[in-house]
Amino acid sequence: MALVKYNDRSLKDLTTTPAAAGGDTGALVLIKTLTASSSGTLSFVDGTDSVVLDDTYPIYKFEYINIHPATDGARFSVNFRDGGSSYDATKTTTMFATYHQEDDGESSGDRFAYQSGADLAQSTGVQRLTSSIGNADDETYSGELFLFNPSSTTFVKHFISRGSSVHDASANQDSFVAGYCNVTAAIDGVQFSMNSGNIDAGKIKLYGIKDA
Amino acid sequence: MTLPAEKLITINDRGARVATTFGSLTSGGANMVFIKKLTASSSATLSFVDGASSVVLDNTYKEYVFTFKNIHAATSGQTFTVNFRDGGTNYDATKTTTYFLTYQDEAGGGDVAVSYITSKDLAQSTSAQIISQDTNVDNDASISGYLHLFNPSSTTFVKHFIANTQSMNLSSGNPYSYQAFIAGYCNVTAAIDGVQFAMSSGNIDAGDICLYGIL
Numbered sequence: 001m002a003l004v005k006y007n008d009r010s011l012k013d014l015t016t017t018p019a020a021a022g023g024d025t026g027a028l029v030l031i032k033t034l035t036a037s038s039s040g041t042l043s044f045v046d047g048t049d050s051v052v053l054d055d056t057y058p059i060y061k062f063e064y065i066n067i068h069p070a071t072d073g074a075r076f077s078v079n080f081r082d083g084g085s086s087y088d089a090t091k092t093t094t095m096f097a098t099y100h101q102e103d104d105g106e107s108s109g110d111r112f113a114y115q116s117g118a119d120l121a122q123s124t125g126v127q128r129l130t131s132s133i134g135n136a137d138d139e140t141y142s143g144e145l146f147l148f149n150p151s152s153t154t155f156v157k158h159f160i161s162r163g164s165s166v167h168d169a170s171a172n173q174d175s176f177v178a179g180y181c182n183v184t185a186a187i188d189g190v191q192f193s194m195n196s197g198n199i200d201a202g203k204i205k206l207y208g209i210k211d212a
Numbered sequence: 213m214t215l216p217a218e219k220l221i222t223i224n225d226r227g228a229r230v231a232t233t234f235g236s237l238t239s240g241g242a243n244m245v246f247i248k249k250l251t252a253s254s255s256a257t258l259s260f261v262d263g264a265s266s267v268v269l270d271n272t273y274k275e276y277v278f279t280f281k282n283i284h285a286a287t288s289g290q291t292f293t294v295n296f297r298d299g300g301t302n303y304d305a306t307k308t309t310t311y312f313l314t315y316q317d318e319a320g321g322g323d324v325a326v327s328y329i330t331s332k333d334l335a336q337s338t339s340a341q342i343i344s345q346d347t348n349v350d351n352d353a354s355i356s357g358y359l360h361l362f363n364p365s366s367t368t369f370v371k372h373f374i375a376n377t378q379s380m381n382l383s384s385g386n387p388y389s390y391q392a393f394i395a396g397y398c399n400v401t402a403a404i405d406g407v408q409f410a411m412s413s414g415n416i417d418a419g420d421i422c423l424y425g426i427l
Binding site: 211 | 234243244245246249279281282284314315316317318319320321322324325326351352354355356357358376378379380382388389391420422424
């Protein structure tokens with residue numbers, strides 16, 4: 001077979017490959033990874049630190065990987081920026097969850113329930129993505145959030161989140177959160193935080209999903 | 213020609229094929245392959261048919277994903293639907309499905325719930341499957357979400373699908389946030405070679421639907 005010669009630099013500097021190698025065919029494009037280290041917030045702002053959050057992609061996907069709170073029982077949250085520098089977009093949302101304790105001791109009504117204290121009705125406050133997360137060494141939260149067409153200046157901005165956490169009552173909780181930023185201004189920033197204390201550790205990845 | 217003062221390596225086709233890292237390349241992106249985008253413009257239906265208009269919906273991929281971006285209805289109070297083609301030209305595959313949702317009134321007041329909706333599921337029906345609640349035609353209202361279709365080319369198994377949509381809808385004249393969860397299977401062993409989206413009545417005024425294959 002044909003032999004070709006490369007040096008270390010030619011391979012190290014590659015940023016794209018032919019379609020046959022799979023490099024250019026992917027529709028899910030990694031944009032940015034933020035790693036928490038006793039972080040008060042993790043923010044993705046369009047045009048800052050190589051973050052793209054505009055009309056380049058019609059849909060964006062965030063992945064939360066092993067989000068570990070510094071404070072036992074803290075809740076992981078999100079908010080959106082719709083102009084200016086504040087994360088205060090008006091939102092209407094829903095949240096429900098499934099829940100199962102490690103000792104199987106919860107009441108049946110807790111296993112699947114709407115979380116009426118966690119939803120929002122035209123509020124600018126942060127949106128909870130989880131209930132109370134434990135902060136033992138092995139307790140974290142992982143999941144994903146889709147944000148649809150954030151650059152639209154016509155439509156409200158829909159988002160859908162789901163993730164599994166270790167509840168501080170030693171339980172698995174599968175949290176379903178969705179809603180919309182009820183604004184026609186573009187969303188150009190997304191910020192994650194805990195309602196109490198820092199994000200001790202964990203990664204959040206931002207991807208763009210191509211539509212061409 | 214002067215070569216840079218660094219180690220030269222020689223690779224052949226096999227060497228490239230088994231490599232695990234190339235500079236800043238990421239491996240995840242290639243797992244999701246864009247196939248086709250359809251944009252509604254007062255469209256009665258949006259259809260993805262294998263072999264037509266560059267659509268691939270066969271055994272090339274074991275899983276397909278449709279994404280919905282800002283689907284805007286022309287007519288108020290209708291539902292967004294999907295149906296599947298299992299041979300011939302009709303979208304009438306027999307389906308058994310489930311449907312539940314969660315909702316919140318913009319006005320607050322505690323009108324919230326997560327509920328199974330018996331009127332929107334199907335039991336061995338060839339009808340279209342509803343995948344979003346009653347539409348709101350306000351300019352800023354729309355439906356977004358996604359649908360996974362698994363192994364549509366199988367001639368052995370039923371064809372499973374899972375959909376999740378988030379929308380601004382109307383209920384008693386008020387805007388609500390609705391999230392709908394739909395899943396089920398086409399209870400056929402014939403291959404599914406076409407998927408069609410429509411409103412229960414009236415047109416899809418605007419919006420994009422993209423089809424992806426999952427490697």
